[in-house]
Amino acid sequence: MNALSLFVIKIFKCLGSLYGLCCLGYVEVGGMRLFVAVALGLLMLCGSGCSYEKILNEFVSNDELAFSEHYFDKFREKNFEEIVKPLNSNLIVEDLHSQLAQMAQFFPADDPMKVEVVDWAITYKDGNKQVGITLQYEFKTSWLLANINFERAKDDSFIVNGVHVRPAQGSLAEIYKTKVYQNNQIYYLAILVYIAIPIFILITVVYCLRAPIKKRKWIWVVFILVGFGQISINLHSGLVNINPLGVYLFGVAFMSPTKYGPWILIMTIPLGAILFWVRRTAMIERNDPRFGKLPEEADSQDRAGLTE
Missing domain, CATH: 3.10.450.50 (Nuclear Transport Factor 2; Chain: A,)
Incomplete structure (x- = not known):
């Protein structure tokens, strides 16, 4: 196994802890600091230490x-x-x-x-x-x-x-350790997409919580955190499996079917995060008419409102 493969496997083992630590951050909403998914983060931190035995x-x-x-x-x-x-x-x-x-x-x-x-x-x-x-x-x-x-x-x-x-x-450990899928382009692309999806989701959650949206904000947060449609890639054989009914928190997962089995990357489409960015401007404009206008236009509207 090459150095990159060893590094990637270490990343997989630590992602549960990484997501847990990311979830322990806070954002500023209406002058109050709200902890984002603290319980979920602690759960992932604990779960990442569970061994096969x-x-x-x-x-x-x-x-x-x-x-x-x-x-x-x-x-x-x-x-x-x-x-x-x-x-x-x-x-x-x-x-x-x-x-x-x-x-x-x-x-x-x-x-x-x-x-x-x-x-x-x-x-x-x-x-x-x-x-x-x-x-x-x-x-x-x-x-x-x-x-x-x-x-x-x-x-x-x-x-x-x-x-x-x-x-x-x-040994199954040696068989799966020494034979990793050799199509480097697909291998590297899968790793990049796998890492990018949860980062995109977490950033979108922060922007959603900070946006001046009054209605259904927390419904949007839950929608953003979940990915839909499962694409599984076997890093041993390169086999790709698609399940349109798959739903995963943070949009990704990884698993091994046996103790020494091949690593399988599971990725989904961050549909909620994508739709939020598509609808973000329209939702903010409904709550803040000044959003998107030039400073002169916003000041003029404020003065007109004061004279009335």
Whole structure:
């Protein structure tokens, strides 16, 4: 990864804190200093420090993680009898043993050097918790990705609904670290637009709060803070996805679908900010007839008003 890529990733990790600090500023409105979105800024500052492990532990319990690791230990031990016991009855087919044996062959005889969770998902169906966990195994000479999907019944028993094992070329961290989308023009343009959108929104909010607009000012502020229409750019593959129904605060976001997955930039159209600048002059003129006139014209109107 080049120096620019490393720098950009560091920017992504700090943007939550940056936005939080920006929101802690104040503006002058009617002689009173109003703090702008202090609570939101503090929330972002706190949220930016959440690690992958902390979030994982909030949703996946220790016994669920332990069950996943112990279940794949049975594959290393080739203990097919214990593997079959928690399987959903729908998975019991004629060639089940050959399928399990094929997955077991991927596991070396030696103990893994490292096992970590690289992806997980939680859903609920008929009141039961559905858990999906992907483990990355590091052995001396190979890497494996093992995925298990199981259901936690109301009696706390586990029912396995799916198991998949496949070899990996290496650590996902290294794979996604060393392969960044190489189209530099699109890459740099995306970064510039990504940084410009929230700056444009924040500046517009300040101008909106300072403008002599009497009606619906706070509705405008909320409208400006939100971006509409989602454009997602995968920095690993360059894949672009468009979702016209996307709505994001500050107009941007970034995410990684897995622990070591590719970074995805999410940008929206700052529609509220654009419309504010289009309507700004007309709204101010309705509240202040002197706005936009030459000083001589404004003074003349004041004197005419005083003589009446």
